[in-house]
Amino acid sequence: MNLSLSDQNVHNSSESCLEDDKPDVMLPCFRRSMYDEPLASYSNGSIISQLLRKTIHNKRALDESHFYLSSSTAADSGQEDQSSVSSKDSTVEAASPSGHISTGASPEGEHPMADHLQAKRARVENIIRVMAGSPNGRQHGDSERSDTDARDTREAREAYRENKRKQRLPQHQEHSAAGQGSRKPGSSDNCNTKDEECHKLKEQLHSMQRLLRQLQEKFLQVYNQEDTECDNRDEVETGTENDILGESTESRESQNLQETLKHELSRAVNDCVDRVFKKVSPTGLDLSPQQRMCSSPEMQMNMGADRKSQQASSALEPQAEEAVVKPRSLEYYDSSEAQSPQDQTEALALVVRKPAVTPLSSVTPTVKRPYPVHQAPFQFNYSTPLHDSHILEHLLKYGPHSNFGGLPCMPPSMDRTSPDSVDLPWDTIAMRSKVTSSHLGHHPRPSSLGGVTVDNLCLPHVKIECGELQSMAERNPYMSLNIQEGLTPSHLKKAKLMFFYTRYPSSNVLKTFFPDVKFNRCITSQLIKWFSNFREFYYIQMEKFARQAIVDGISDVKDITVSRDSELFRALNMHYNKANDFHVPDRFLEVAEITLHEFYNAISAAKDSDPSWKKAIYKVICKLDSDVPEEFKTSSYL
DNA sequence: CCCCTTCCTG
DNA sequence: CAGGAAGGGG
Numbered sequence: 148m149n150l151s152l153s154d155q156n157v158h159n160s161s162e163s164c165l166e167d168d169k170p171d172v173m174l175p176c177f178r179r180s181m182y183d184e185p186l187a188s189y190s191n192g193s194i195i196s197q198l199l200r201k202t203i204h205n206k207r208a209l210d211e212s213h214f215y216l217s218s219s220t221a222a223d224s225g226q227e228d229q230s231s232v233s234s235k236d237s238t239v240e241a242a243s244p245s246g247h248i249s250t251g252a253s254p255e256g257e258h259p260m261a262d263h264l265q266a267k268r269a270r271v272e273n274i275i276r277v278m279a280g281s282p283n284g285r286q287h288g289d290s291e292r293s294d295t296d297a298r299d300t301r302e303a304r305e306a307y308r309e310n311k312r313k314q315r316l317p318q319h320q321e322h323s324a325a326g327q328g329s330r331k332p333g334s335s336d337n338c339n340t341k342d343e344e345c346h347k348l349k350e351q352l353h354s355m356q357r358l359l360r361q362l363q364e365k366f367l368q369v370y371n372q373e374d375t376e377c378d379n380r381d382e383v384e385t386g387t388e389n390d391i392l393g394e395s396t397e398s399r400e401s402q403n404l405q406e407t408l409k410h411e412l413s414r415a416v417n418d419c420v421d422r423v424f425k426k427v428s429p430t431g432l433d434l435s436p437q438q439r440m441c442s443s444p445e446m447q448m449n450m451g452a453d454r455k456s457q458q459a460s461s462a463l464e465p466q467a468e469e470a471v472v473k474p475r476s477l478e479y480y481d482s483s484e485a486q487s488p489q490d491q492t493e494a495l496a497l498v499v500r501k502p503a504v505t506p507l508s509s510v511t512p513t514v515k516r517p518y519p520v521h522q523a524p525f526q527f528n529y530s531t532p533l534h535d536s537h538i539l540e541h542l543l544k545y546g547p548h549s550n551f552g553g554l555p556c557m558p559p560s561m562d563r564t565s566p567d568s569v570d571l572p573w574d575t576i577a578m579r580s581k582v583t584s585s586h587l588g589h590h591p592r593p594s595s596l597g598g599v600t601v602d603n604l605c606l607p608h609v610k611i612e613c614g615e616l617q618s619m620a621e622r623n624p625y626m627s628l629n630i631q632e633g634l635t636p637s638h639l640k641k642a643k644l645m646f647f648y649t650r651y652p653s654s655n656v657l658k659t660f661f662p663d664v665k666f667n668r669c670i671t672s673q674l675i676k677w678f679s680n681f682r683e684f685y686y687i688q689m690e691k692f693a694r695q696a697i698v699d700g701i702s703d704v705k706d707i708t709v710s711r712d713s714e715l716f717r718a719l720n721m722h723y724n725k726a727n728d729f730h731v732p733d734r735f736l737e738v739a740e741i742t743l744h745e746f747y748n749a750i751s752a753a754k755d756s757d758p759s760w761k762k763a764i765y766k767v768i769c770k771l772d773s774d775v776p777e778e779f780k781t782s783s784y785l
Numbered sequence: 786c787c788c789c790t791t792c793c794t795g
Numbered sequence: 796c797a798g799g800a801a802g803g804g805g
Contacts (some may be wrong), residue, residue, distance in 0.1 A: 639796090654788085672789085673797085679790065680796055765791090 630665045634673060638664065642674065643723040645779055646681045647735040649772040660779050681723065686761065688718050689739070693746035704747055709740035738771045 631638070638661060645652065645660060657674045658666050664674075692715045696707050709715055711731070719739065720731060745764045754760040 651790095675789070676797070683791080761791090 631663050632665045632670075634661075634664060634670060638674075639677065641779065642677050643681065644729050645775050646678065646685075646723050647729075647731050648775045648779075650678070650682055650685065650738075651769045651772055652678055652775075656775065660775055662780065684722055685719065685742075686764075688715060689742045689746045690750075690761075693743055693750055696743075696747055697750060701747075704744050707740070707743055707747055709736050709743060711736065715739065715743065732773075734773050738768065741771065742768050 641661070649656065652660075654671050654675065657671065661674065664670055693707075701707060716731075716736065716739065720727065724731060742764070745767055749755060749760055749764060754763075
């Protein structure tokens with residue numbers, strides 16, 4: 148990841164911008180799913196340049212100044228408009244516009260102001276148009292498997308898939324577990340309401356279109372202002388690090404422009420979303436637009452970690468069609484990769500039981516989908532489910548647990564059409580889970596908001612790391628809200644953190660703190676086994692460091708302490724809190740110190756000659772358990 | 786018996 | 796971390 152753009156990087160990104168203007172490269176890219184772009188293009192350019200490229204090419208496709216929504220399509224440009232807007236066929240799109248790409252693209256960098264200004268204006272206009280455009284244009288690519296070909300890395304694919312699943316979550320919950328068709332939830336039982344809602348949505352769409360048009364005007368104003376300002380600044384701001392003046396100013400202008408656009412667009416879209424939501428959300432659970440737009444922790448994290456890309460995507464992605472789900476571009480995953488580059492370094496041979504299926508049919512938003520689910524234009528994940536009382540019910544019942552955490556936000560599958568997927572028995576197989584060390588770089592900081600946090604509802608950052616689980620999830624749309632029949636890496640991580648409090652948890656405690664797990668003999672013993680393994684490691688470390696202390700010639704036990712700086716603590720922390728995202732309680736340090744002292748004393752007294760000399764120590768240590776914080780009952784910690 | 790734990794091994 | 800053996804309680 149380019150966390151910081153060096154001068155050279157800036158330069159390169161500008162260059163690549165020019166290069167990438169080649170139509171055969173960019174247009175398909177542009178018109179296809181947003182998910183396709185980041186990996187393909189961010190690798191060699193900044194986000195800004197990425198945005199610029201997009202808008203430039205967008206201009207190509209939409210050069211005729213009209214809203215496809217509000218006016219008839221000009222004959223000569225009809226194809227382009229359609230391809231970019233409704234995107235019937237991405238291959239057609241890729242080919243058709245190649246002819247005139249060079250007109251706008253190459254002058255952009257080589258030619259001075261006239262074209263330059265035009266291009267800028269066009270970018271603004273196009274952004275607006277894209278916003279107003281049908282989601283299908285982008286969604287199309289999204290729905291195609293072949294898109295994954297564009298992503299080389301495994302992370303990208305996974306992010307993509309996960310993204311798609313998440314996108315699907317809301318609407319799948321819309322109806323019963325009886326299994327809706329993969330398209331509209333149009334069963335006859337509530338046709339009327341559907342029509343009504345369709346109407347409402349239509350109205351919403353219209354108003355959104357109006358709003359967007361207003362925005363366009365506003366942007367043009369802003370743009371014109373900034374344009375002159377920038378021109379002035381260009382005079383002054385010479386001698387920056389940037390090699391090429393034209394490009395650096397271009398970059399600054401773009402940034403200003405982009406900032407404004409992002410801000411305005413976000414606001415506008417949020418407004419629209421609000422309005423739609425007011426209609427589709429009968430329950431009073433009201434989230435702020437911000438919450439909706441970034442309702443997942445991941446998104447929130449990215450708001451912090453990579454606010455720019457987040458905003459950029461949210462600004463460019465908005466679609467008018469249905470402000471219910473907002474697609475998340477790979478940008479998110481880009482940044483999250485940066486945070487946990489180690490993800491997936493270890494093969495996780497997790498074998499999980501078949502997903503439990505609880506009919507959470509009614510955990511559904513009231514929003515209708517006028518198009519196939521896999522074309523959801525908005526990724527409005529997580530917020531929608533929140534509006535359903537059943538979820539709250541569920542939360543009250545089981546706690547806001549890993550039902551969401553274990554399979555965070557597991558969205559409905561693509562082939563929910565397969566009937567068997569929906570009613571797998573609870574108790575099917577009880578196999579062992581092989582959960583390798585988890586790189587679940589999530590932040591366990593408890594962040595409870597009255598017990599129900601967004602975190603509790605979904606932990607997208609905790610990737611589905613096992614193929615089994617993943618594929619199962621794909622087969623079972625409702626898995627995400629169900630009790631787990633197997634232990635997931637998330638559970639393992641949680642268990643490890645719990646170890647900081649309790650070394651000898653009773654099975655009751657385990658059941659209490661893993662309420663999202665369907666306990667059976669195997670699961671229980673597996674969990675117990677985990678803690679047994681934890682203890683093993685713990686005691687091995689203790690003995691090791693105790694002996695080391697003796698070797699080091701420490702003669703007084705009091706000279707042996709365990710602080711957070713201690714090597715011993717580091718070793719332990721590395722083992723139980725690898726991500727180092729959990730604040731280890733002081734009590735654990737005390738216990739560790741006591742344990743170390745016990746070992747030291749025993750070894751010093753040569754008790755270790757007795758084969759069972761450790762038992763005495765174990766007996767002491769097992770009394771030092773403390774209560775596990777209630778927060779662990781929620782998945783906030785996962 | 787069953788449950789739980791440790792120990793050992795892979 | 797999982798499997799399995801062995802041993803100690805209830």
